[in-house]
Amino acid sequence: MNKAIDAYGPMQRIIEEGQRDIMHTYAQFPVVFASGHGRTLVDTEGKEYLDFVAGIAVNALGYGDETLAAALKHVIDNGVLHCSNLYWNPYAVNAAKLLKLVSGMDKVFFCNSGAEANEAALKLARKFGHLDGGHRSGIITMEHSFHGRTYGAITATGQAKYHKDFDPLLPHISYAVFNDFESVCSLVDDDTCAILVEPIQGEGGIIPAEKEFLVSLRKLCDEKNLLLMFDEVQCGMGRSGMPFAWQTYGVKPDVLTIAKALAGGVPAGAMVASGVAAEILQPGDHAATFGGNLLAMSGACVMLERLAEGTLCDHVQAMSAYFLKALHALQAKYPSIAVDVRGLGLMLGIQLSVPPRTVVDGAMSRGLLVASAGYDVLRFVPPLTVTEGEIDRAVGIIDEVFASLASQSE
Numbered sequence: 001m002n003k004a005i006d007a008y009g010p011m012q013r014i015i016e017e018g019q020r021d022i023m024h025t026y027a028q029f030p031v032v033f034a035s036g037h038g039r040t041l042v043d044t045e046g047k048e049y050l051d052f053v054a055g056i057a058v059n060a061l062g063y064g065d066e067t068l069a070a071a072l073k074h075v076i077d078n079g080v081l082h083c084s085n086l087y088w089n090p091y092a093v094n095a096a097k098l099l100k101l102v103s104g105m106d107k108v109f110f111c112n113s114g115a116e117a118n119e120a121a122l123k124l125a126r127k128f129g130h131l132d133g134g135h136r137s138g139i140i141t142m143e144h145s146f147h148g149r150t151y152g153a154i155t156a157t158g159q160a161k162y163h164k165d166f167d168p169l170l171p172h173i174s175y176a177v178f179n180d181f182e183s184v185c186s187l188v189d190d191d192t193c194a195i196l197v198e199p200i201q202g203e204g205g206i207i208p209a210e211k212e213f214l215v216s217l218r219k220l221c222d223e224k225n226l227l228l229m230f231d232e233v234q235c236g237m238g239r240s241g242m243p244f245a246w247q248t249y250g251v252k253p254d255v256l257t258i259a260k261a262l263a264g265g266v267p268a269g270a271m272v273a274s275g276v277a278a279e280i281l282q283p284g285d286h287a288a289t290f291g292g293n294l295l296a297m298s299g300a301c302v303m304l305e306r307l308a309e310g311t312l313c314d315h316v317q318a319m320s321a322y323f324l325k326a327l328h329a330l331q332a333k334y335p336s337i338a339v340d341v342r343g344l345g346l347m348l349g350i351q352l353s354v355p356p357r358t359v360v361d362g363a364m365s366r367g368l369l370v371a372s373a374g375y376d377v378l379r380f381v382p383p384l385t386v387t388e389g390e391i392d393r394a395v396g397i398i399d400e401v402f403a404s405l406a407s408q409s410e
């Protein structure tokens with residue numbers, strides 16, 4: 001066990017101190033993790049958990065990846081973790097080059113999180129609307145979307161529960177119905193400058209966009225001179241089975257936001273843009289002290305090199321097909337519990353007729369970590385390195401939980 005963690009003492013004490021000292025913005029599960037290997041997390045009492053949450057789609061390489069550890073250690077050993085964007089650093093430059101390669105976009109802005117990447121995109125969109133003396137500032141986003149917790153990002157988020165008690169929000173943001181092109185068209189007016197959409201809605205309940213919807217949005221943006229912006233914070237970095245979901249759909253946005261798995265677990269985010277959009281932000285327009293930080297960028301280089309090799313995405317596609325088949329079999333076995341199975345790549349979900357929390361808790365007590373999404377969806381976002389054997393184990397545990405729920409309702 002990790003000695004540094006061990007020194008904090010027993011699990012219960014850590015939890016009690018956390019409850020006392022950390023602001024109560026999360027409803028944590030009563031567990032403390034001390035170490036990890038592969039796709040397994042180990043708590044401070046030595047209990048092992050197969051992890052199909054991956055820090056909510058962050059730990060794409062699982063735990064203990066030697067290449068990632070060596071790259072981070074190299075930066076630490078050199079003594080400079082951070083040097084500010086007043087100066088160049090080779091890790092950020094290399095990460096930008098790799099990110100352009102795998103995303104097919106033209107220019108990169110580095111920041112630290114998904115919300116920050118979306119803030120950068122919202123600012124870029126507004127400046128685009130002001131080009132050539134224009135005054136367009138309207139941005140259309142989708143109902144049930146999730147874009148983060150900063151002011152711009154919660155405003156862009158099309159879910160009232162995230163807005164409650166925080167108004168006034170950002171003006172000139174409106175919400176269309178996801179996968180309903182007519183609903184988007186009805187919101188476009190002379191003020192509109194951009195459309196922001198998750199190709200696969202994550203927090204909203206693992207809902208993939210229909211290809212036709214994204215194709216139509218692209219056409220609309222071209223006709224009306226609007227920026228098409230994809231939030232790939234959760235579905236990007238290989239999760240959809242391609243480096244980015246836009247490649248899975250074959251619909252290229254003007255702006256792409258990225259975070260979560262970008263640096264393999266070190267906090268990092270990015271907004272990438274192509275064409276005209278790549279040239280809009282100029283010195284003084286936007287900044288982030290830690291953006292492009294050496295430690296984070298060394299992690300990003302490892303992740304992006306792994307994506308560039310191609311084998312990781314091939315693996316995601318193979319595991320996705322295997323996992324989906326097993327989930328459909330589970331749905332056939334428990335049709336009254338599993339209402340729908342959906343998702344893309346290794347971003348999969350089961351819509352449930354029972355509260356997801358009952359399944360999350362049942363799985364956790366049996367040594368499997370899964371999360372919920374929306375009000376009624378069980379979400380699976382395992383490390384992208386997950387194996388068939390681990391998928392079998394996870395599905396076996398969900399099967400046991402469903403069986404016990406089914407027997408209770410008899």
Ligand SMILES: Cc1ncc(COP(=O)(O)O)c(C=O)c1O
Pocket residue numbers: 056112113114115116118146147148149198202203231232233234235259260
């Ligand atoms: C699609 C999407 N966008 C943005 C965010 C916000 O990212 P962060 O929590 O890093 O700010 C999330 C987080 O879950 C997300 O899923």
